[in-house]
Amino acid sequence: MSEKLLNTGFKREVAKLPGAQRVMSCYLCGTCTAGCPVAEVDAGFNPRGIIQKVLLGFEDELLHSADLWKCVQCHNCVAHCPQDARLADVIRALRGLAVSRGIVTEEFAARVQNIDAQYQLERLDSINRAMEQYGR
Ligand code: SF4
Ligand code: SF4
Incomplete structure (x- = not known):
């Protein structure tokens, strides 16, 4: 640079x-x-x-x-x-x-925020499914 x-x-x-x-x-x-x-x-x-x-x-x-x-x-x-x-x-x-x-753009920034929120939901979902396997 x-x-x-x-x-x-x-x-x-x-x-x-x-x-x-x-x-x-x-x-x-x-x-x-x-x-x-x-x-x-x-x-x-x-x-x-x-x-x-x-x-x-x-x-x-x-x-x-x-x-x-x-x-x-x-x-x-x-x-x-x-x-x-x-x-x-x-x-x-x-x-x-x-x-x-x-x-x-603002749209791009909002899209990144949505990706992060989606990622957290998917992670939570995966953890819940994994815990179900242990009967919790
Ligand atoms: S931990 Fe804090 S002080 Fe250390 S490099 Fe990162 S921002 Fe700087
Ligand atoms: S620790 Fe988390 S908040 Fe900090 S730079 Fe890495 S991803 Fe970003």
Whole structure:
């Protein structure tokens, strides 16, 4: 990526967004990546890398990245972050920014939300069926 595309003030802009106020407290320890269920199945998905890109100013790359939408908003990263940087909420704020800038449509964002809801229902259904096998 060309340095010309870096926006070193991006982190301050992001820190003004609802939920993302603590973004600059991150010290890049990587605990979020270690406990992320998406990173477990997708080696290319790196929560620490997402917040690092915010801090370094890779605004354009980040807002166009599919990674923003791969996150399932489970908040594991929030629960375990030693700095309370609230990465899941930062990702949600970045999604809102991508929509408001017309990089993706509101329909796309709603579709991702529906996929997540559907996934949770299917998971619940599978667990209930598995429990039935044990007579529970
Ligand atoms: S968001 Fe939190 S857990 Fe993740 S790298 Fe930053 S400080 Fe560590
Ligand atoms: S909220 Fe997103 S980034 Fe955080 S642990 Fe869950 S899937 Fe990973």
